Amino acid sequence: MNIKINKNFDNLSENYLFSEINKRINKYKETHTDANIIRLGIGDVTLPLGKSVVDALVKASNEMGLKDTFRGYPPEYGYDFTKMAVKNYYSNFNVSLDMNSIFISDGAKSDLGNIVDIFGDNPIYIPNPVYPVYLDSNLMSGRNIKYIIGTKENNFLPMMNDINDKNSIIYLCSPNNPTGGAYDYEKLKEWVDFAIKNESLIIYDSAYEAFIANDNIPHSIYKIENAKKCAIEICSFSKQAGFTGLRCGFTIVPLELESEGHSLNKMWKRRQATKFNGVSYPVQRAAEAALSEKGISEAKYNINYYMENAKMLSELFDSKGIYYTGGKSSPYIWFKCPNAMTSWEFFDYLLDKANIVGTPGAGFGTFGEGYFRITSFNTHENTIEAIERLKKIL
Numbered sequence: 001m002n003i004k005i006n007k008n009f010d011n012l013s014e015n016y017l018f019s020e021i022n023k024r025i026n027k028y029k030e031t032h033t034d035a036n037i038i039r040l041g042i043g044d045v046t047l048p049l050g051k052s053v054v055d056a057l058v059k060a061s062n063e064m065g066l067k068d069t070f071r072g073y074p075p076e077y078g079y080d081f082t083k084m085a086v087k088n089y090y091s092n093f094n095v096s097l098d099m100n101s102i103f104i105s106d107g108a109k110s111d112l113g114n115i116v117d118i119f120g121d122n123p124i125y126i127p128n129p130v131y132p133v134y135l136d137s138n139l140m141s142g143r144n145i146k147y148i149i150g151t152k153e154n155n156f157l158p159m160m161n162d163i164n165d166k167n168s169i170i171y172l173c174s175p176n177n178p179t180g181g182a183y184d185y186e187k188l189k190e191w192v193d194f195a196i197k198n199e200s201l202i203i204y205d206s207a208y209e210a211f212i213a214n215d216n217i218p219h220s221i222y223k224i225e226n227a228k229k230c231a232i233e234i235c236s237f238s239k240q241a242g243f244t245g246l247r248c249g250f251t252i253v254p255l256e257l258e259s260e261g262h263s264l265n266k267m268w269k270r271r272q273a274t275k276f277n278g279v280s281y282p283v284q285r286a287a288e289a290a291l292s293e294k295g296i297s298e299a300k301y302n303i304n305y306y307m308e309n310a311k312m313l314s315e316l317f318d319s320k321g322i323y324y325t326g327g328k329s330s331p332y333i334w335f336k337c338p339n340a341m342t343s344w345e346f347f348d349y350l351l352d353k354a355n356i357v358g359t360p361g362a363g364f365g366t367f368g369e370g371y372f373r374i375t376s377f378n379t380h381e382n383t384i385e386a387i388e389r390l391k392k393i394l
């Protein structure tokens, strides 16, 4: 065939992180058949859905089987009841949202990948290290990428020092995957002020918002004055309520956002109406239930469980005096590999000496080299056992 393909795909690096991890584990198991391997690399929730979410799913599924309550295509932007649940959830943080600014989707990853459709060619600033979707979706659409760098000096919370353009698109992720770092009010205000001054747009990924356990850290960028004039917020039910397998998220595109005389809200609306056909009725009922008072308290139970693991892991790093970020308002702990090991060297060392699997920092960007991510999504029992093993080798 000689059809022209999207050559921008050549600019993507091989998506090898998790396949390489599995390859190394399998190789290790060949020669260590009885190794009891503990996985602290898990980036997925492990506890089941809350009862109110399951009840809502069952009820809505039954409705779909009855003539009077059957529903066909959902609205592309979400049912009003789901949008109202999001609006009410934000009002808990004293953020007031216009119903028309809320777009329900099948998850944050889709929206983060698709949002590039509404932009032309702009300077793009992406944190390094960070969740790889921002980079890859911009590379696929032929954008030139610049980085805002996370280092030990800024506690992996990159600021605007590296930005020398106006009219840029800036990605921020808080609480961050993989570093677990989160911007406090002061730092986020600096970002909003900077974006307004430089006529730039922030794309704010708040997928881990529900893990925030500190009053100094905002749950939404719209807690900051003027943010509706410069920021799109993308969030998810995945980590908040365990929807990684159900799939639901939402994006907020404020009506105030305008560029070159165009409303970004109208453009996103047009984009979604063309390329997306909405989230299924049972899943939206489940999402509504997840944001009810009972749903939130059930989800909190699971989050507290993960955060107890994070606390135990943090205490280990505190006691060893090893530099780390995260673990306080995030399920992730990001730490410096000992003895100047590279992140893959440390991966092998940890697997061999402690039978523990984590995620090498280099998989999240060049500035992740020399660092390592472990997560709190395993059981208490396995986490405690992992800590005992880590104590001996760190």
Ligand code: PLP
Pocket: 043, 106, 107, 108, 109, 110, 131, 173, 176, 177, 205, 207, 235, 236, 237, 238, 244, 248, 249
């Ligand atoms: N944003 C960040 C920072 C993530 O870590 C993830 C998933 O791990 C997502 C978004 C994807 O969320 P969703 O499951 O809603 O697609």
